[in-house]
Amino acid sequence: DGGITQSPKYLFRKEGQNVTLSCEQNLNHDAMYWYRQDPGQGLRLIYYSQIVNDFQKGDIAEGYSVSREKKESFPLTVTSAQKNPTAFYLCASTRRGSYNEQFFGPGTRLTVL
Amino acid sequence: AQKITQTQPGMFVQEKEAVTLDCTYDTSDPSYGLFWYKQPSSGEMIFLIYQGSYDQQNATEGRYSLNFQKARKSANLVISASQLGDSAMYFCAMREVSGGYQKVTFGTGTKLQVIP
Numbered sequence: 001d002g003g004i005t006q007s008p009k010y011l012f013r014k015e016g017q018n019v020t021l022s023c024e025q026n027l028n029h030d031a032m033y034w035y036r037q038d039p040g041q042g043l044r045l046i047y048y049s050q051i052v053n054d055f056q057k058g059d060i061a062e063g064y065s066v067s068r069e070k071k072e073s074f075p076l077t078v079t080s081a082q083k084n085p086t087a088f089y090l091c092a093s094t095r096r097g098s099y100n101e102q103f104f105g106p107g108t109r110l111t112v113l
Numbered sequence: 114a115q116k117i118t119q120t121q122p123g124m125f126v127q128e129k130e131a132v133t134l135d136c137t138y139d140t141s142d143p144s145y146g147l148f149w150y151k152q153p154s155s156g157e158m159i160f161l162i163y164q165g166s167y168d169q170q171n172a173t174e175g176r177y178s179l180n181f182q183k184a185r186k187s188a189n190l191v192i193s194a195s196q197l198g199d200s201a202m203y204f205c206a207m208r209e210v211s212g213g214y215q216k217v218t219f220g221t222g223t224k225l226q227v228i229p
Binding site for chain 2: 031033035040041042043044045048050056058088090092094101102103104106107109
């Protein structure tokens with residue numbers, strides 16, 4: 001079955017540590033996105049990528065980094081520079097040039113201890 | 114200015130009744146897309162319905178319909194015959210092309226609770 005996988009589902013880290021969230025899709029989609037969601041809030045765009053080896057900052061990119069070395073993979077690193085990293089992180093993908101819906105992964109809940 | 118505005122933080126509806134969730138948007142791009150997503154307490158995002166800016170007809174998907182009023186820049190979601198399983202957060206979103214890239218912006222959401 002095609003879809004998006006995110007791992008792990010729950011992640012705990014100590015303050016000051018970098019952590020990488022995984023996002024993999026087998027939908028052959030060109031575009032991939034990372035969102036952050038805080039309790040009771042909407043989704044805010046962190047980074048997005050339309051093609052391999054290219055990505056753009058979203059609205060809240062500070063303290064985050066990404067890479068897009070393969071079409072299927074778009075990992076997000078939460079660095080120690082991110083002041084308030086505890087949140088729910090959602091990865092999504094869509095066909096480039098399409099106005100159809102984004103497909104979302106199940107999300108990763110990151111808690112900083 | 115907010116790109117997507119959802120003014121109802123929470124809504125209640127009686128089971129089997131219809132409910133309208135409001136969404137207004139702001140864009141100068143003539144070509145855009147509007148979406149509604151449902152997010153149950155599990156956190157997954159479930160796509161409900163899509164409306165293109167050039168679509169003449171309002172989109173419908175089963176019990177969901179999108180009341181698209183382009184001049185007013187509104188894209189309200191109508192859920193008919195509400196069910197207990199409809200209780201969730203609902204997000205309106207808009208896709209635009211910015212600098213050659215497609216970007217999606219979400220509203221802050223409306224929490225819908227269906228009362229038996």
